[in-house]
Amino acid sequence: MAFINPKTKEVQIKIVYYGPGRGGKTTNLEYIFNKFNSRIKSEMVSLKTHGDRTLFFDFLPFDIGNVLGHALKVQLYTVPGQVKYNATRRVVLRGADGIVFVADAMRVVRAKNILSLKNLYENLKDYNRSIFKVPLVFQYNKMDLAEQGIPLLSYERLEKDLNSQLKVPSFPASALRGTNVAKTLKKIITLTLPSLQRNLRKEVVN
Amino acid sequence: MDRKDNAFSEKVESILDELFAEDDSQPDAVEESTSIGYYPLRFLKATVLSIDWEITDEIMSRFIDQVERLKESHKSDKTVLPLLQMLGSVGQHIRIFKENAHPNALKILKSLYISLEKVIITKEMSDNEKNRLLYREIRKFKALKGQIVSSNLAHVPHKKGRLEMPSPNIGEASGGVTPQTPPPSSFSGNPAFDRILSGIEQLKDLIRGEFEALREELKR
Numbered sequence: 197m198a199f200i201n202p203k204t205k206e207v208q209i210k211i212v213y214y215g216p217g218r219g220g221k222t223t224n225l226e227y228i229f230n231k232f233n234s235r236i237k238s239e240m241v242s243l244k245t246h247g248d249r250t251l252f253f254d255f256l257p258f259d260i261g262n263v264l265g266h267a268l269k270v271q272l273y274t275v276p277g278q279v280k281y282n283a284t285r286r287v288v289l290r291g292a293d294g295i296v297f298v299a300d301a302m303r304v305v306r307a308k309n310i311l312s313l314k315n316l317y318e319n320l321k322d323y324n325r326s327i328f329k330v331p332l333v334f335q336y337n338k339m340d341l342a343e344q345g346i347p348l349l350s351y352e353r354l355e356k357d358l359n360s361q362l363k364v365p366s367f368p369a370s371a372l373r374g375t376n377v378a379k380t381l382k383k384i385i386t387l388t389l390p391s392l393q394r395n396l397r398k399e400v401v402n
Numbered sequence: 403m404d405r406k407d408n409a410f411s412e413k414v415e416s417i418l419d420e421l422f423a424e425d426d427s428q429p430d431a432v433e434e435s436t437s438i439g440y441y442p443l444r445f446l447k448a449t450v451l452s453i454d455w456e457i458t459d460e461i462m463s464r465f466i467d468q469v470e471r472l473k474e475s476h477k478s479d480k481t482v483l484p485l486l487q488m489l490g491s492v493g494q495h496i497r498i499f500k501e502n503a504h505p506n507a508l509k510i511l512k513s514l515y516i517s518l519e520k521v522i523i524t525k526e527m528s529d530n531e532k533n534r535l536l537y538r539e540i541r542k543f544k545a546l547k548g549q550i551v552s553s554n555l556a557h558v559p560h561k562k563g564r565l566e567m568p569s570p571n572i573g574e575a576s577g578g579v580t581p582q583t584p585p586p587s588s589f590s591g592n593p594a595f596d597r598i599l600s601g602i603e604q605l606k607d608l609i610r611g612e613f614e615a616l617r618e619e620l621k622r
Contacts, residue, residue, distance in 0.1 A: 231424070235422075302455075304455065308455075346451065378424055381422065382418045386411070389410065
């Protein structure tokens with residue numbers, strides 16, 4: 197749930213990038229940071245383990261600006277994708293307003309995508325939240341690898357594997373090149389707005 | 403209230419459009435161009451990406467096989483061959499130690515692969531550029547070797563075959579993987595002593611490698 201500070205009229209939206217290890221979650225944030233830093237004027241914080249893997253999380257906060265009297269701030273987080281870091285994933289997931297599930301389109305990691313989505317479902321359940329109700333967007337990453345002859349899952353296959361029941365917005369993407377990275381981000385922020393407005397209304401009533 | 407909600411959403415969306423408007427220029431993060439028709443390293447690249455994901459015997463054997471095959475087809479190339487030799491050596495190290503491989507081994511493997519790809523794919527690359535790239539990789543490779551030796555000396559618990567770090571003779575056309583056997587020792591019951599002996603062997607190997615590389619550089 198978005199953090200609302202009625203005194204300062206500040207609203208924080210927390211977006212978490214979830215998905216299997218090496219799927220491109222950090223690359224998404226790095227792209228956003230590198231490409232739009234002159235506009236978002238922010239710093240990205242990364243905690244890496246050996247071999248450049250995300251140990252705890254990456255964190256990229258930025259201000260959207262003033263909207264109808266509220267200062268809107270967005271915080272992007274990634275979770276470590278490796279299976280062994282589930283406790284960290286759960287902690288980072290706490291209070292998420294929206295989730296971007298970054299799936300890896302490489303055929304060899306098909307099962308890992310499904311396992312990671314199942315893991316998201318379970319971790320949300322631990323917080324009494326339903327994956328069907330949380331604002332969620334799928335990003336099918338690494339689509340650019342097709343040009344190099346690397347066997348990939350088709351968009352349709354990925355949709356069938358991951359999104360056949362959830363039916364949420366999805367984007368084929370290349371986080372490395374930036375294809376659909378901004379679109380994914382814009383979409384997930386937009387999806388969080390209805391619940392944010394509900395919370396703002398509650399604040400007004402209280 | 404609905405009208406207010408719409409105004410709120412519209413305002414946020416328009417700010418987002420402005421904030422994340424993309425021009426045609428590519429971001430700094432983009433590393434490589436990919437206008438590739440026939441891609442000579444497609445199998446090796448797929449395997450490197452798989453290693454990035456998971457290290458198994460099957461993947462590592464495939465990797466070593468592909469490197470060996472490429473070595474054969476590039477045996478007369480003075481830049482590609484040493485790069486492949488180093489790739490093979492780091493691959494052997496990862497194959498042997500898997501998740502206990504040195505933390506930088508995967509990084510060096512990726513860096514070696516990127517350089518190899520650059521040398522093979524970029525047709526207009528000058529010999530000077532190739533040599534610079536090669537020496538940069540040799541430096542990184544040597545640094546990795548040094549790190550492995552020192553970390554072994556410092557605190558890696560002794561196990562049979564634990565210190566079998568492949569040590570290629572980089573810079574040499576004939577160089578390759580020369581797996582080291584643990585030093586024969588009458589003190590094999592004493593792990594501390596074994597560790598010291600193994601460390602000495604590794605140091606000797608490192609010095610030998612340095613001299614060989616130096617000799618090669620002097621020849622050139």
